[in-house]
Structure formats: structure tokens, C-alpha cells
Amino acid sequence: MTAGMAAPSPGQLRELALTEEEYHHAVRQLGRVPNQLELGMLGALWSEHCSYKTSRRLLSQLSSQAPQVVVGPGENAGVVDLGDGLLCCFKIESHNHPSAIEPVQGAATGVGGILRDVFAMGARPVAILDALRFGELDDAAQRHRFAKVVEGVGHYGNCIGVPTVGGETYFDAAYQGNCLVNAMCVGLVTAPRLLHAVARGVGNPVLLVGADTGRDGIHGATFASVQLDEGAEERRPAVQVGNPFLEKCLMEACLELAGSSALLGLQDCGAAGLTSSCAEMARRGGVGIRLDLDKVARRELGMTPYEVMLSESQERMVLVVERGRVEEVRAVFDRWELRSDVVGEVIAPEELQVIAEGEMVARLPLPVLVDGFPPRRPGSSRPPRVERDLGADPLTGGLSWTLEEAWLRLLASPNCADTSWIYRQYDHQVGDDTVVLPGWDAAVVRLRGRQDGLAITVDGAHRSSLLDPRRGAQLAVAEAVRNLACLGARPLALTNCLNFGDPEREEVMWQLEEAVAGLADACRQLAIPVVSGNVSLYNDLSGASIPPTPVVGVVGLVGDVRRLPGPGFVASGDLIYLVGEETAGLGGSELQRLLGCGVLGPPPGLDLELEGRASEAVRQLVSEGAARSAHDCSLGGLAVALAECCVVGGLGAVVRLRDRPTPSDGGRDLLFGEGSGRYLLSVEPGGGGRVEEVCASWRVPCARLGEVGGDRVEIRDLAGIPLAAAAAARREGIAGPMAGPVL
Amino acid sequence: MTWRCGIAVFPGTWSERDCAHWVELAGGDPVMLWHAEPELKGADVVILPGGFAHGDYLRTGAIARFAPLMAAVREHALAGGPVLGICNGFQILCEAQLLPGALLRNSCLQFRCQTTHLRVEVSRGPFLSGLEAGEVLQMPISHGEGRYYAPPEQLRELEAGGQVALRYCGPSGDLGDQHNPNGSLRHIAGVMNAEGNVLGMMPHPERACEPLLGSEDGLQLLRAALAVLAPR
Numbered sequence A: 001m002t003a004g005m006a007a008p009s010p011g012q013l014r015e016l017a018l019t020e021e022e023y024h025h026a027v028r029q030l031g032r033v034p035n036q037l038e039l040g041m042l043g044a045l046w047s048e049h050c051s052y053k054t055s056r057r058l059l060s061q062l063s064s065q066a067p068q069v070v071v072g073p074g075e076n077a078g079v080v081d082l083g084d085g086l087l088c089c090f091k092i093e094s095h096n097h098p099s100a101i102e103p104v105q106g107a108a109t110g111v112g113g114i115l116r117d118v119f120a121m122g123a124r125p126v127a128i129l130d131a132l133r134f135g136e137l138d139d140a141a142q143r144h145r146f147a148k149v150v151e152g153v154g155h156y157g158n159c160i161g162v163p164t165v166g167g168e169t170y171f172d173a174a175y176q177g178n179c180l181v182n183a184m185c186v187g188l189v190t191a192p193r194l195l196h197a198v199a200r201g202v203g204n205p206v207l208l209v210g211a212d213t214g215r216d217g218i219h220g221a222t223f224a225s226v227q228l229d230e231g232a233e234e235r236r237p238a239v240q241v242g243n244p245f246l247e248k249c250l251m252e253a254c255l256e257l258a259g260s261s262a263l264l265g266l267q268d269c270g271a272a273g274l275t276s277s278c279a280e281m282a283r284r285g286g287v288g289i290r291l292d293l294d295k296v297a298r299r300e301l302g303m304t305p306y307e308v309m310l311s312e313s314q315e316r317m318v319l320v321v322e323r324g325r326v327e328e329v330r331a332v333f334d335r336w337e338l339r340s341d342v343v344g345e346v347i348a349p350e351e352l353q354v355i356a357e358g359e360m361v362a363r364l365p366l367p368v369l370v371d372g373f374p375p376r377r378p379g380s381s382r383p384p385r386v387e388r389d390l391g392a393d394p395l396t397g398g399l400s401w402t403l404e405e406a407w408l409r410l411l412a413s414p415n416c417a418d419t420s421w422i423y424r425q426y427d428h429q430v431g432d433d434t435v436v437l438p439g440w441d442a443a444v445v446r447l448r449g450r451q452d453g454l455a456i457t458v459d460g461a462h463r464s465s466l467l468d469p470r471r472g473a474q475l476a477v478a479e480a481v482r483n484l485a486c487l488g489a490r491p492l493a494l495t496n497c498l499n500f501g502d503p504e505r506e507e508v509m510w511q512l513e514e515a516v517a518g519l520a521d522a523c524r525q526l527a528i529p530v531v532s533g534n535v536s537l538y539n540d541l542s543g544a545s546i547p548p549t550p551v552v553g554v555v556g557l558v559g560d561v562r563r564l565p566g567p568g569f570v571a572s573g574d575l576i577y578l579v580g581e582e583t584a585g586l587g588g589s590e591l592q593r594l595l596g597c598g599v600l601g602p603p604p605g606l607d608l609e610l611e612g613r614a615s616e617a618v619r620q621l622v623s624e625g626a627a628r629s630a631h632d633c634s635l636g637g638l639a640v641a642l643a644e645c646c647v648v649g650g651l652g653a654v655v656r657l658r659d660r661p662t663p664s665d666g667g668r669d670l671l672f673g674e675g676s677g678r679y680l681l682s683v684e685p686g687g688g689g690r691v692e693e694v695c696a697s698w699r700v701p702c703a704r705l706g707e708v709g710g711d712r713v714e715i716r717d718l719a720g721i722p723l724a725a726a727a728a729a730r731r732e733g734i735a736g737p738m739a740g741p742v743l
Numbered sequence B: 001m002t003w004r005c006g007i008a009v010f011p012g013t014w015s016e017r018d019c020a021h022w023v024e025l026a027g028g029d030p031v032m033l034w035h036a037e038p039e040l041k042g043a044d045v046v047i048l049p050g051g052f053a054h055g056d057y058l059r060t061g062a063i064a065r066f067a068p069l070m071a072a073v074r075e076h077a078l079a080g081g082p083v084l085g086i087c088n089g090f091q092i093l094c095e096a097q098l099l100p101g102a103l104l105r106n107s108c109l110q111f112r113c114q115t116t117h118l119r120v121e122v123s124r125g126p127f128l129s130g131l132e133a134g135e136v137l138q139m140p141i142s143h144g145e146g147r148y149y150a151p152p153e154q155l156r157e158l159e160a161g162g163q164v165a166l167r168y169c170g171p172s173g174d175l176g177d178q179h180n181p182n183g184s185l186r187h188i189a190g191v192m193n194a195e196g197n198v199l200g201m202m203p204h205p206e207r208a209c210e211p212l213l214g215s216e217d218g219l220q221l222l223r224a225a226l227a228v229l230a231p232r
Helices: A012-016 A020-030 A036-045 A094-099 A104-121 A139-158 A231-237 A243-259 A273-285 A305-310 A328-333 A366-371 A384-391 A405-410 A464-468 A469-485 A506-525 A590-595 A608-624 A637-649 A668-672 A684-698 A723-735 B016-025 B068-078 B088-095 B152-158 B217-228
Strands: A069-071 A079-085 A086-094 A124-134 A162-170 A180-190 A205-210 A261-269 A288-292 A316-321 A339-347 A351-356 A358-363 A433-436 A443-446 A453-458 A489-499 A530-536 A550-558 A577-578 A631-634 A653-655 A679-683 A702-708 A712-715 A719-722 B003-010 B028-034 B045-046 B082-085 B102-104 B112-120 B134-143 B145-148 B165-168 B190-193 B199-200
Touching: A012 A020, A020 A036, A020 A358, A020 A366, A020 B082, A036 A273, A036 A305, A036 A358, A036 A366, A036 A679, A079 A530, A086 A104, A086 A489, A086 A550, A094 A104, A094 A180, A104 A124, A104 A139, A104 A180, A104 A243, A104 A261, A124 A139, A124 A443, A124 A550, A139 A162, A139 A180, A139 A243, A162 A443, A162 A453, A180 A443, A180 A453, A180 A489, A180 A530, A180 A550, A205 A243, A205 A328, A243 A261, A243 A328, A261 A273, A273 A288, A273 A305, A273 A316, A273 A366, A305 A351, A305 A358, A316 A328, A328 A339, A339 A653, A351 A366, A358 A366, A384 A464, A405 A590, A405 A668, A405 A719, A405 A723, A453 A469, A464 A469, A469 A489, A469 A506, A469 A608, A469 A631, A489 A506, A506 A530, A506 A550, A506 A608, A577 A608, A577 A637, A577 A684, A590 A668, A590 B016, A608 A631, A608 A679, A608 A684, A631 A637, A637 A653, A637 A668, A637 A679, A637 A712, A637 A723, A679 A684, A679 B134, A679 B145, A684 A702, A712 A723, A712 B068, A719 A723, B003 B016, B016 B028, B016 B217, B045 B088, B068 B082, B082 B088, B088 B102, B088 B199, B112 B190, B134 B217, B145 B190, B165 B199
Parallel strands: A086 A530, A124 A162, A288 A351, A489 A530, A653 A712, B003 B028, B003 B045, B045 B082, B082 B199
Antiparallel strands: A069 A079, A079 A086, A086 A180, A124 A180, A205 A316, A205 A339, A261 A316, A288 A339, A351 A358, A433 A443, A443 A453, A453 A550, A489 A550, A577 A679, A577 A702, A631 A679, A653 A702, A712 A719, B102 B145, B112 B134, B112 B165, B165 B190, B190 B199
């Protein structure tokens, strides 16, 4: 055993993302000074990325209690029961820091990582979704980053043959320094094939399979747990390079083994590599693992134990196999031409022991390594600006644009635009199960041999979160619920990715506390269990934090995939209904962003109980087949939603609102306010009564606004635009700025 | 009488299950053929499905063509047996020189997954003689390297010999650059060998096999092919 070293310098500790307090805490618990390797292992596992030391106490507010939940947070991915022995497994994860440094590989390996989390459970991935944030597209560097991230996401999913079925992308100057790349994966597994990431049975062999271990990605976990700075480019070696071909073979081999009793536990080698995968598997099983590093296949000569233990080389999995059945398992990997090596064994003491060249080079008790970090409770406070901003007029300086001009500018905003520039680069159909393609409110993947299917959506709300992070998180959940309701789907469970700045800043910590509380509240009231999640902190560049960006991924069940309405109007003469209130609110709205007048005023109101009832009403109308089209009002408000229904359906509309504009806002709030709980439905001419009946039974306001038809989108007495102009604006929002060569 | 359709599986192939589903819907009997075994398992028709065989390293299809299975596929093809290459399968057939030409990077330099329309150019061979020349089919593409290329002289031969099987077109069969998703020469989406028993196409007929998936034209193509096969 290598002797402990002299106390490390503050600089060395910073490199490992450890504080001095944490170092001394480790020394006290170990009863000795850790050596260099042990310190590196502690730094990695105690990093925010692996330990959730800052967020863990907050996340305990999120409930995973519900009858359909099979596996809640704490494993590779959450699992819910779809009935008839079929389980759905899903999770969302961030890869923000690597994507900021090396967008193609950062995004690609983000997808690769989340795929491994899902097939590590024995589930075949059936869908990928992404949630992306970039700075404004008028900046060439942002266009480059956007193009390259999309290329990376597509590259991995396209090669491995899992469809990327949906997602959401926003552009806002606040993400100039830090782009966000969140990837979600959904998989299916039958109950007997479900795997767990656990080590059991003393004496059982531990195998490392897939890629050789190289020097790439060392300190990836700690790198994700500190701020980016101007020298971040130098951290490029901390970004891994993906090999989707290798992962495809690895996935097929693991799925082939999922039904075998020889395979006792499976975990992917993600952040902090072998150290975290072995430590976490053993910790869950109440056992230990002894690793012999000389057995680990390496990509290069001269790698130190430190590098081997902390390498984040991609496309590797750790298996615990029943003693005596190694050859049977290896035969499967051999067939797929994959390397597999016995690199250790399960031991009784709850320790991670590391042997190199016959000597024990690290020996750490798992309770210390996995859970021994001192909880970090940074101070939090509501910044004074919030009070001032909430009270401000949402549209300071007034609006020189006419309503028509504002309407067309909103439609041409990349945040409201047609997203086909993105999803046509993603294979969204492989698998023959995508029945609702990208571009609708939610994607739908059918379940073979059944009538029902999975509706999947990802949503976030950052501008309202900047004003009120609690409300923002609730609005994100509400939007996801609406997106599912438009397809008649009921939410089954939620996964979340909390993208925030540096929690050492009191304002950020306050945002995080508020957002988690809001998330917990919304999920409780809307009865959605939280089954998995990921926290990405330190999204700062040179001291400036991103806006709080809670992203939620929600999976729901649609009753009959053959009867799904789209967002677009279907036939002239159909009646248009608004479910929900007309009056909304412009605080944090897209109109505000276009005007460049800051993020001001109260965020959209939200009555979670009403939101729940409205979703019930819409779900019922859609499932009954009463609604011929359904679309929710979100960014850009009622006017943008109406224009979208028209453009997608290729039909105009004439509507009239009941509420009158106030003299001060001249109709801007009515048209472009982004209140929650609102949907636009269209029904056959005789179908209005049913809408009114169902809405009344759920005590939800609804109003007949007008009719489908004509070649204009007309809101009587307020504004009207030609359908062709609306379509052109929407088409150009992303495609326009991206038309030229990218750097 | 059900026809046995062998579906090749290379490391990196991903549409083998989609193809099996499609074959079943068309009334065929799918059987998977492993790349490392030179064995067609009694298949009447061989399908080389889409994917990224061997990671498409070096060049698309460049490694897959050396697979032991491909020796058996070649033998089958040269004996007049029907062989269909879809997407990556088309690329492999070109590399194996069972089909003329090559597939280059899309002219837009991006991957493209979208619906396309295809005009049937010739009604011949096991795969297309059940369809009529001029018929328009709708099915999706999904590829980064689908720009068909052949040298001018070869291209003339292909046209003259009725080897151009499918072209990208508009919904009514009209040709134009706006309907060509990848910059293929002469809007070529699929070609066949001189004998007509080997067909390669970039679009995915196996993704157009149910109304729920947006089109049944791919199913129609396979049904017509299986109906045309001489009774054994």
C-alpha cells in the first residue's frame, strides 16, 4: 500500500474539486492520510456530479411513490410498469460542460452515456430526445455550436440505430457562454429481464467489457463540478470521444445476456469510470470489490493506476457474473467481437481495493467513498433584484411594432419556429415504431402487439425561472402535462435534469432550492412520480451563471395509437375552441425576449389544480375522438399557437376573443401572453356541444373562438396575417440563420 | 407457399428487425443471416438491411463486403437469386461490385431523415416487375452518404440498359433538384444489375409498411416481388 502523502496543497485540492474541509473530513473518517490515488478516487466520487452533495437533501422532496413505479431514483434509470409484464425505463442526463468545449463529441457522448444507462437495466432503447440551449443565432460562434451539437446528437443515435423522436431547443443570449445539452433515453424491457446495477455473492468475478481503457476523460466528473473559465479549451482532454459502433455491439451483447441467470449485475462506466461503477455496485449490494488493474486492457502503455481508475473512456460496462459461468458470458462478447476481461472479484468487506503489480495501491471503505462526504449546505438568499423585477412592467419602453409585426416576428423567432432543420438530421424512424414524428406537441412510440403507445415530451422554462424559479419549475411540468394531453396521454412518471449555475453563489442556491420545491409541488399535485434525474451545476462562464433551467422529461401512455389528433387544423368549417383563460401575462415571455427589454414582470400565473383538470378535459376529448386537432398555448401565446395550428394544417382561421384589450397593452397580453393551462382544439361543426359539456364537467373554462377556413389567420378586431406569411416566417426561424456555411 | 427471406446482420446493422417485421407483413418468412457464417439458410431472397456495418469505417460497406456471408450472397446473386440492398445494404452491394457506382456524402453535407417520393423507372426484375414504370412510391430516407455517383460512361450504360430502377421525384412523379434530397446524379435512388435480380436502393421500404407509419408503399413493393417469384 502506497503511503499517504503530505497534506495536499489548496491547488491540488481544487484540481480534484475537493474543499479543505472535505479533505480533513476524509482523513478523520479514514483514520489516516489518503494517498494520491485514493484522494483522486474520493475527489471523483465526492464531486457534485457523482455525489449530489449539494442537491441530495433537496431532491429528497421529490416523491417516487406511485403504484406503477418499479424502480425509483438511485439506479441507472427509473422504471415504470406498462402492464402485461412490460416495463419502461428512462432517464435524462446533461452533458453541458463537454459540449461547450467540444460540441460534436460532447453531445455524442451525452447520448452514448444515457443509452448505456438504459440498456444497463436490460432495456432496449426505443427513443432518444434532446433538450438544447444556445446563445442567439445572430452570433457565428453560437451557430457553429448549435450545428455541431445537433451533428453530435444525430451522429450517435443515427449510427447506433435508436430513433431520436423529439426534443426542444431554445436560443437566448443567457446561454452565450454555456450551452446546455440534455439527452433523454427511453427503453423497454420485460419484467424477467430487468437488470440491476448491483454486486453480489462473495467470490463472484467482476468483468470489464467493451472499449479498452485510455487516458481520455480523466477528471470528467470533477471537470463537470467546477465552473468553466477562459482556459476551458485546455480541458479538451477531459472530453471523451465516442464510438457508437462499439456501443451498438456492446448494447446487443448486453441485451442478449439480459435474460441469462449468469449475469447478476450490470452497470455502465460513466463519470469517474471504474471507480464509481465498482464502488456504487458494491455499495448497493452491501459487499466490496477487489480490482486487479493489471487485468484491465489499456489503450496505451505506461498508464498509472490513477489514470486507469479515473479514466472515462466511453463504451465500457462492468458486469458481476455468477462464479463458474464466465466463459458462457464471454462467448456472447466474443461473438460481437468485443473485449471482455475478468478484472476483479466481489469480496466480503465493504471496501474498494485496488491492486496494481501485485500490490494494494488503494483501499477505501465504501461507506466513506460513496456516502462519506460532509453534506454541503451553501448559504442561499433571494437576490434583491427579484423583488424589483417581479414588480416591473413586463414591456418597458413600450412596443413600436404593430401587433401584426410582432406576431410575424414571434413566428420567425427560432424559439417558435419549425424545427425540421434539427430533426431531419436525426434518424427519427428506425425501429418502425415512431407513429408521431418530431415537430408535434409530444412524440409517440407505439408498443408492439398492443393498441397503446408511449407519448414522450421534454420541456423546460428558463425565463420564468429567472423571475421565480419555483413557478418556473412548475410551469415546465405543466407544459409537459399539456403536451401529453394534446395526444390524449396520461403521464406515468417524470425524469428531470436540473441545470443551474455555481451553487456557491447564494442566488444560485436559492434558485435551486426554489426550483426543486416547485418541481416537488407540481409533481405531487399533478400526481406524477419522479423516477430518475440528474443535476448539472456550475454552468457558469467567468462568473456569470445560466438562468435556472429545470428540464423535465415525461413519459405517458396513449390509449390507442391509431387515433391521435395532430396540432394542425383539419378541415374548413371546423370550430375552434380555447380551453382555459384568455388573459395571460407577459412576464418572461418570448415577446419580451424579442424586444430585448429584460426579464421583467410577474411570470405567468399557474393554478396547478386547474391545470390538472384542464388536462383531464382535453385528454377525454382527444381519447373520445371529439377533438380533430389539439395544441397547447406556450411560447408566443394564443396568437402563435393559433398560427401554428393554421400553418401545420395549411388552413386559415377566423376567431374573436371575448376579453377586450386594456388600453395600456393594446392587445399584446391577449395575443402573446403565455398563461398556463391553455389549449386550442378544433372539432367538427356539430362537435361544439361535447367540448362544452366535457369542459363543464371538469369545471374548466372554455370558449368557442371561431372557425377554421380562409387564407388568413385572423383575430377579429385585433390583428390578422396572411397564412402564407405566417408559414414563411415559421419556416425561416431556424433554417434562415443556418442557411449559410457554418464556420 | 411462403418465401424465405434471409436478412444479413453485420456488427452495426440496425434495420434487421424492421426488415423482419416488413417481411412478415408481406407474408414472407424472415431468417437472420450472421455475417461471419457463409450460409444463406435456404433463403430464396437475400436482404442486406440498413445500418452502419462495421461502423462504416474506412468507407461505407468497405469492410462488410469481405464478410464470409458475402461470399454466399455473391454466389446467390450470380446464380440469378434475388438480392435487395437497402441503404447501407446498397452501399455494401456497390463496394462488393454486385452493383455499379458508389454512394458519396450527401451534397448538403448533413444526415437526412425525411419522406421522399420515388418514381419506378423500369418494370423488370424480381423486385420491380410487379410494379408499373412511372408509378410513384412514398417512403423515407435516412442516410448521410446517399449521393449516387457513377462515371459518365457507366451512367449512360445504366440508363440505356434499364438499370436505373428508382428516381427521387415529386408527389406526382415530376423530377427536379427540389425533390432530390442528397444530390444523386440524375436523381437516382436505386439501381439494379444488368440481369435485374440485384437491386440497391437508399430509401427504406421497410419503414413504409403500415398506414400507421405514414405509407404502405414499401409493403406493396415486397408483396409484388414475392408474387413475381417463380413458384419453387
